Amino acid sequence: MRGFGFDIAAELPNGLGRAGVIHTPHGDIRTPAFIVVATKATVKAVLPEQVGALGAQALLANAYHLYLQPGPDIVDAAGGLGRFMNWPGPTFTDSGGFQVLSLGAGFKKVLSMDATRHGTEEVIADGHDRLAMVDDDGVTFVSHLNGDRHRFTPEVSVRVQHHLGADIMFAFDELTTLLNTRAYQEESLERTRRWAERCLAEHARLQGERPDRPYQALFGVIQGAQYEDLRRRAARDLGSLEAEGHRFDGFGIGGALEKENLGTIVGWVSEELPRDRPRHLLGISEPDDFFAAIEKGADTFDCVNPSRVARNGAIYTADGRYNVTTAANRRAFEPLEAGCDCATCAHYTRAYLHHLFKARERLAATLATIHNERFTVRLVDAIRAAILAGDYEAFKADFLGRFYRRRRSLA
RNA sequence: GGCAGGUUGCCCGAGUGGCCAAAGGGAGCGGUCUGUAAAACCGUCGGCUUCGCCUACGUAGGUUCGAACCCUACACCUGCCA
Numbered sequence: 351m352r353g354f355g356f357d358i359a360a361e362l363p364n365g366l367g368r369a370g371v372i373h374t375p376h377g378d379i380r381t382p383a384f385i386v387v388a389t390k391a392t393v394k395a396v397l398p399e400q401v402g403a404l405g406a407q408a409l410l411a412n413a414y415h416l417y418l419q420p421g422p423d424i425v426d427a428a429g430g431l432g433r434f435m436n437w438p439g440p441t442f443t444d445s446g447g448f449q450v451l452s453l454g455a456g457f458k459k460v461l462s463m464d465a466t467r468h469g470t471e472e473v474i475a476d477g478h479d480r481l482a483m484v485d486d487d488g489v490t491f492v493s494h495l496n497g498d499r500h501r502f503t504p505e506v507s508v509r510v511q512h513h514l515g516a517d518i519m520f521a522f523d524e525l526t527t528l529l530n531t532r533a534y535q536e537e538s539l540e541r542t543r544r545w546a547e548r549c550l551a552e553h554a555r556l557q558g559e560r561p562d563r564p565y566q567a568l569f570g571v572i573q574g575a576q577y578e579d580l581r582r583r584a585a586r587d588l589g590s591l592e593a594e595g596h597r598f599d600g601f602g603i604g605g606a607l608e609k610e611n612l613g614t615i616v617g618w619v620s621e622e623l624p625r626d627r628p629r630h631l632l633g634i635s636e637p638d639d640f641f642a643a644i645e646k647g648a649d650t651f652d653c654v655n656p657s658r659v660a661r662n663g664a665i666y667t668a669d670g671r672y673n674v675t676t677a678a679n680r681r682a683f684e685p686l687e688a689g690c691d692c693a694t695c696a697h698y699t700r701a702y703l704h705h706l707f708k709a710r711e712r713l714a715a716t717l718a719t720i721h722n723e724r725f726t727v728r729l730v731d732a733i734r735a736a737i738l739a740g741d742y743e744a745f746k747a748d749f750l751g752r753f754y755r756r757r758r759s760l761a
Numbered sequence: 762g763g764c765a766g767g768u769u770g771c772c773c774g775a776g777u778g779g780c781c782a783a784a785g786g787g788a789g790c791g792g793u794c795u796g797u798a799a800a801a802c803c804g805u806c807g808g809c810u811u812c813g814c815c816u817a818c819g820u821a822g823g824u825u826c827g828a829a830c831c832c833u834a835c836a837c838c839u840g841c842c843a
Contacts, residue, residue, distance in 0.1 A: 494798040632796035
């Protein structure tokens with residue numbers, strides 16, 4: 351069995367951005383890399399074979415969702431997440447930390463990246479009808495599936511993730527919104543730090559209990575919202591944390607990130623974290639965000655955006671994003687994106703996709719998702735290639751200049 | 762032939778004297794989506810020279826200060842009876 355490790359192959363002149371390779375028991379991940387999201391052990395609407403064919407190096411599933419359904423024991427008995435879903439490559443699982451927010455304070459609310467512009471009441475939940483409630487020891491969830499009560503603690507999350515058997519798992523953390531008070535951010539950060547310690551300890555214990563199994567890496571998650579001192583403190587704390595001879599194998603960067611200072615925050619964190627361990631930026635995939643984060647030291651990403659947006663008819667291209675559902679595409683007998691090398695663009699037209707979406711045919715989601723995921727994976731691959739080739743800045747200027755230029759020829 | 766019911770905006774369908782350019786749904790048109798409660802959600806949806814005006818609720822006429830709503834005739838549709 352191969353173990354876990356990270357090698358840096360090239361660095362940007364700023365000493366933060368880099369290209370490298372993450373080694374896992376199920377194969378290598380060349381970084382920077384976009385990790386395709388498969389929340390419930392499936393990339394919605396797409397076969398794993400197709401996901402592999404579009405160039406995805408690894409998939410990320412969610413511990414909370416798989417815990418509720420089908421249950422960690424089932425996935426374990428199936429031989430782990432990869433075997434269960436027929437994905438031979440590396441896998442990640444998220445801890446369920448995001449659901450503390452999305453089912454809790456962000457319940458039924460617009461959780462915008464630029465939430466500050468939307469006004470408080472839109473984002474802060476009412477409290478009584480939320481599905482998740484945080485306390486210092488953990489989180490009580492009401493299942494969104496059937497109303498059952500469930501309790502997640504750091505130990506439960508790590509245990510669930512050990513059953514799921516992904517190569518890389520994340521510590522259980524609490525997300526905050528940009529609208530929480532500074533005092534709450536500090537309180538939450540401290541809670542997340544203590545949870546990180548408990549995750550590491552439980553991880554060490556379980557690893558010792560089952561030495562026969564392939565090593566599962568555990569990443570600590572850096573919170574701290576938009577505050578420099580909190581972000582740096584969190585990175586230093588988790589970077590140096592040790593429990594029973596174990597330390598974090600890598601780090602997630604999560605939480606409330608305003609688009610405008612996303613790169614800045616990643617930079618603060620990268621400066622404090624050990625250089626020899628990989629950094630995963632959670633939940634990010636817009637083209638400009640990739641550049642901003644990668645040049646500041648982010649190595650991997652995951653995001654629902656390419657697939658979610660695809661299911662609703664939005665298509666990414668080098669010239670920007672457009673909706674295929676628009677009437678202008680009714681007779682557009684051309685690929686979704688000129689020159690795209692994805693399986694969809696090889697055989698299907700905008701007009702056909704337009705028709706499938708209008709007819710509410712499921713194939714629309716499949717074909718659009720294949721394209722958007724390919725677009726996203728290919729972009730990050732190209733960034734890696736540019737770093738390795740030493741022409742990152744030129745590639746960045748080219749790509750962003752074209753992607754964000756307004757183009758009325760876009761249909 | 763008789764009796765009863767019906768005819769509303771692109772479609773379905775509420776509305777029975779003023780608060781009705783007319784509920785609701787669908788279609789159409791446009792948009793949103795960043796560790797997935799998403800095959801979701803939002804906006805718009807008669808026309809115009811848009812604080813108002815015009816045209817509209819089968820057709821024609823009437824009652825009324827005022828009609829999609831009441832009356833008369835006609836046309837078409839549906840059910841029951843012969």
